[in-house]
Amino acid sequence: MLDLPDDILEPPGRSPVARDVAHRAGVSTATVSRVLNGSAGVRADKREAVMRAAQDLGFVANGAARALSTRRFMAVGAVVPNIENEAFVRVLSSVQDRLRQADYTLIAANAGYDLEDELREATFLLERGIDGLMLVGDIHHPDLHARIARSGIPMVQTFSLSREHPCVGFDNAASAARAANYLMDLGHRRIGVISGLRKDNDRGGARVTGIAQALAARGLRLAPEHDIEISYGIGGGRDGFRQMLAGGPPPTAIICGTDQIAFGAMIEARARGISVPGDLSVIGHNDSDFAPFLDPPLTTIRIHSVEIGHAAGDHLIARIQGRPVVRLTEIDAELILRASTAPPRRGAG
Amino acid sequence: MLDLPDDILEPPGRSPVARDVAHRAGVSTATVSRVLNGSAGVRADKREAVMRAAQDLGFVANGAARALSTRRFMAVGAVVPNIENEAFVRVLSSVQDRLRQADYTLIAANAGYDLEDELREATFLLERGIDGLMLVGDIHHPDLHARIARSGIPMVQTFSLSREHPCVGFDNAASAARAANYLMDLGHRRIGVISGLRKDNDRGGARVTGIAQALAARGLRLAPEHDIEISYGIGGGRDGFRQMLAGGPPPTAIICGTDQIAFGAMIEARARGISVPGDLSVIGHNDSDFAPFLDPPLTTIRIHSVEIGHAAGDHLIARIQGRPVVRLTEIDAELILRASTAPPRRGAG
DNA sequence: TGGCTATCTGAAAGCGCTTTCAAAAACCGC
DNA sequence: GCGGTTTTTGAAAGCGCTTTCAGATAGCCA
Helix, strand or coil, X not given: CCCCCHHHHCCCCCCCCHHHHHHHHCCCHHHHHHHHCCCCCCCHHXXXXXXXXXXXXXXXXXXXXXXXXXXXXXXXXXXXXXXXXXXXXXXXXXXXXXXXXXXXXXXXXXXXXXXXXXXXXXXXXXXXXXXXXXXXXXXCXXXXXXXXXXXXXXXXXXXXXXXXXXXXXXCHHHHHHHHHHHHHHHCCCCEEEEECCCCCCHHHHHHHHHHHHHHHHCXXXXXXXXXXXXXXXXXXXXXXXXXXXHCCCCCCEEEECCHHHHHHHHHHHHHCCCCCCCCCEEEEECCCCCHHHCCCCCEEEECCHXXXXXXXXXXXXXXXXXXXXXXXXXXXXXXXXXXXXXXXXXXXC | CCCCCHHHHCCCCCCCCHHHXXXXXXXXXXXXXXXXXXXXXXXXXHHHHHHHHHHHHCCCCCHHHHHHHHCCCCEEEXXXXXXXXXXXHHHXXXXXXXXXXXXXXXXXXXXXXXXXXXXXXXXXXXXXXXXXXXXECCCCCCCHHHHHHHHCCCEEEECCCCCCCCEEECCHHHHHXXXXXXXXXXXXXXXXXXXXXXXXXXXXXXXXXXXXXXXXXXXXXXXXXXXEEXXXXXXXXXXXXXXXXXXXXXXXXXXXXXXXXXXXHHHHHHHCCCCCCXXXXXXXXXXXXXXXXXXXXXXXXXXXXXXXXXXXXXXXXXXXCCXXXXXXXXXXXXXXXXXXXXXXXXXXX
C-alpha cells in the first residue's frame, strides 16, 4: 500500500472539522479549540503544530457549532424603514464598520415604514439568534419590545431620542424648529412643510410638531394647507408643492422632510416660474450627496448618520460584552446654510 | 402552596427550549420538532397540544442548533463593491425579497472596489456558514473561487456575463456600444467617456471597450484625452468633465459611468456656458431616481437591477435546494431616451 | 377476536464546537 | 531524587435541535 500523505486521502466533499486538525496535529480537539481561540496555556510547539495543521487542511470552524456552544451568534440585526434611503444606508454601513472590528456581522432588514412588517422582520432576526438589535425611531409595534426583552439581547434605537429605551439620535423637533427659527429670522412669516409619511414615524411627526411650535412661539401658525404629507421621493416633492400651491396664498419658505422632496419641490417651483430663493426659500433634510449641487445649492439639516451608526454599533458591542454604556447619546443635527434660503421679497411676507 | 400556572413558575432569564415545549405538551422533542417543521405524520391532537405549548411559552427555536443539525444556515451572503450605490442597493433588496420567500436571510457586505477587501469579506461570510454567495462582476481575487469551491456552496455573479461562472447580468460592452451607436446615428463624431474607477472593475472596463470598438467600427476613435477615469460621484463627474475640456477640442457627446457622474458633468457644462444638449449630449448609466428630473432630463442606460436581483436570488435558492438552473441569465440593459441627447450643432462634428 | 398493515411516537445518536475537570507532565527548591 | 506546585492536556459532557430506527398504536378485514 502506498504511503500517501494525509491530505490526499482526505475524502473530498467533506470539509475538515476540528477533529481532523486535532488528529493531524497529534492533539485533542480541546487543544485545537484553545489555540484557535487564542486562549493562553498551550505550549508553543503544540500551538505551532495546530496552526500548521489548520492551515494545511484549510480548516474553517463551523459557525453554527461555535454559536451553539458559546451561545453567541456573533451577529447583530438592524431593521430600518427604508433601505434605499441614503441616511439609513449610511447608518448601516457605519454600524457595520464597528461590528466588523469586533468580529460581528450585520444583518439588515427592511421594514418599509410599517410597524407590522417591522415586527415580522425583527422577529425573523431574533429567531436567527442575533446578539443585538438596532432599530430606527421610538414608535414600534406594541409586541416588539416584549419580544426583544424575552430574547434578552441588547437593543438600541436610532435617529431620535427616547425616554424609555437606549438610543442614539437627536431631537427631531428641536432641529426642525431651528430651521423654522432661521427662516423667521430671515423675515419669513408664511412657512410650509412637506414631509414624508408621518404614520408610525416619530421623526417625521416630531419635525412637523417642532416647526409648528416654533411658529406658535412667535405668534405664527402652520396653516393646514401648508402642511403637506406625501410619500417619499422627488416625484412626491413635486406633487406636494403643487398641492400646497393649490390652497390659498403660497408660502415664502418651505421645510422638506428629505433633500429628495426638496429637490422635487424646487423642480415644481421652477416649472411654475417661482424663483428659489427669490420667491421661495427651501430647506431639506439629510444633506444628501447632491444637495450642494442643486441649483441653487440646498440649505439642509445635516443628520450625522455616520456618527450615529458608529455610536449605535459601539453601544451594542459594549452591551454584548457586558461593558457599561450611557443610555442616551445625542448626536445633534446641524443646519447647513446654502443658497436656497434668503429673506422673503419685500412685502411678500 | 399556591397553585400558580406554569408560566409564572418558569424561571426567568432562560428562554424556553424544545424540551420545555415537549414537556408541557406531554410529548417528546422529536414530535415537537416534527410539528414545528410542518412535517406530516403527527396526530391532530398532539399537533394541537404542541402548537399551544409553543405559543404559551413563546418558544423560538435556536437557530444555531437548528443550523448545526440540518447543516443549513438559512442565510445567503452578498458582497457588493459599494453599498451606497443605488444599483447595488436595489439588487440587495430584491435578492432579499426572494430569499425571504424561501425563509432565507441576506447578509450583505461591502468590498469598496478592492479585490483584497472583497476576499476578506467573502471569507468572513463563508466562515459564518452561509449557504450561498452573490458577487458582483467577473473579476475577483485569485483565491476567491478556490475558497468558495472548498466550501461547496453555490455562487452567482451579477451585473456582467461570465464564461466560467454562473451569472445573471448583461453584456456591458454591448450596451455601452449601443449608446455610442445611438450618438453616432445622431451625427456625433467626437465622443468622450467619463467612467468610474476601472481597476478590478470589469463592468466599467467593458463599457469603455465597447464604446471604443463601436467607434472603431465606424472609423472613429476614442481619443485618449476624451477617455477619463475618476472616482464615483457628482464631484467626480464635474472634475472629469473639466479635465476632458482641458485636452484639445471638446467632444460633442459624452457617455458617463453613472447618472451621478453625468449629473456632475452637466453641472460643470452649465457653469461653463456649454448647453446640453445643444453643445453637448450626455448619457448616463443606471436610470437613477433623479435622472428624469435633471435639466434637461437625462438619457441613460437603465440597468434592471431589480430583475437581476430576483433572478440571482432565485438562482441561489434553486441551487441550494438542489433544483436545476441555467448557468447564464441575461437581463439586458436598455437605453432610455430623454432630452439630454440631440444631434450635434451643424458643423460641430 | 386475531392477524397483519399502516401510522405514530419516543429514545437516542448525532451535528462540531467549547469548556470543565481531573489527570499527566513539567518545574522547583531542597 | 523527592514531595509539592504549577502548567498543560485530553476525556467527556454539554449546547438545542433534527432525524433515524425500532417499538407501540391504531386500523382493517376476515
